[in-house]
Amino acid sequence: SQTIHQWPATLVQPVGSPLSLECTVEGTSNPNLYWYRQAAGRGLQLLFYSVGIGQISSEVPQNLSASRPQDRQFILSSKKLLLSDSGFYLCAWSVQGWNIQYFGAGTRLSVL
Amino acid sequence: AQSVTQLDSHVSVSEGTPVLLRCNYSSSYSPSLFWYVQHPNKGLQLLLKYTSAATLVKGINGFEAEFKKSETSFHLTKPSAHMSDAAEYFCVVSSDTGRRALTFGSGTRLQVQP
Numbered sequence: 001s002q003t004i005h006q007w008p009a010t011l012v013q014p015v016g017s018p019l020s021l022e023c024t025v026e027g028t029s030n031p032n033l034y035w036y037r038q039a040a041g042r043g044l045q046l047l048f049y050s051v052g053i054g055q056i057s058s059e060v061p062q063n064l065s066a067s068r069p070q071d072r073q074f075i076l077s078s079k080k081l082l083l084s085d086s087g088f089y090l091c092a093w094s095v096q097g098w099n100i101q102y103f104g105a106g107t108r109l110s111v112l
Numbered sequence: 113a114q115s116v117t118q119l120d121s122h123v124s125v126s127e128g129t130p131v132l133l134r135c136n137y138s139s140s141y142s143p144s145l146f147w148y149v150q151h152p153n154k155g156l157q158l159l160l161k162y163t164s165a166a167t168l169v170k171g172i173n174g175f176e177a178e179f180k181k182s183e184t185s186f187h188l189t190k191p192s193a194h195m196s197d198a199a200e201y202f203c204v205v206s207s208d209t210g211r212r213a214l215t216f217g218s219g220t221r222l223q224v225q226p
């Protein structure tokens with residue numbers, strides 16, 4: 001069966017520090033991969049999605065970037081965090097051509 | 113373009129009473145619709161999905177939703193609430209465009225009183 005892993009579960013970072021959140025999927029090949037952010041009391045906002053290695057589409061211009069160095073690995077990064085980057089970050093995957101997405105457990109990021 | 117409106121940000125019910133969480137959608141394409149549930153500090157779990165088959169969709173944990181095209185609605189219901197149902201619920205629409213991205217509603221927090 002397929003599983004999705006996200007880490008770390010929680011992270012507290014100072015303003016201006018770098019960020020790296022990692023997501024890996026097991027049990028499937030060539031998945032679509034997604035990064036979402038959930039701000040407090042709000043719905044989910046799609047940040048990036050990827051249909052293959054090295055293929056990244058950005059939905060919202062901002063302080064973050066994403067990379068897909070391997071088929072089942074998706075990384076969310078920032079060179080310098082802002083206070084507004086605080087939130088709950090969720091990684092998701094789907095089978096190519098299907099629209100059902102499966103989510104990881106999320107990372108709670110607090111930028112202080 | 114597509115959008116989702118969840119009509120209630122908070123719903124409070126008593127244990128054993130029915131649950132109704134309301135959702136209206138807008139989509140330029142034939143939509144696929146989903147309900148996800150999120151317990152505190154957890155990821156999202158798929159409750160049920162509508163993908164143009166039967167309009168009444170049954171999901172996990174006794175939940176079901178009815179797709180009404182004339183009303184552009186996809187309300188989530190459960191006959192009898194359980195304490196474990198307390199969580200945030202998201203109505204989601206997906207277009208049939210290639211990238212298969214999801215558009216989320218703002219969520220409805222369900223409280224279940226003993």
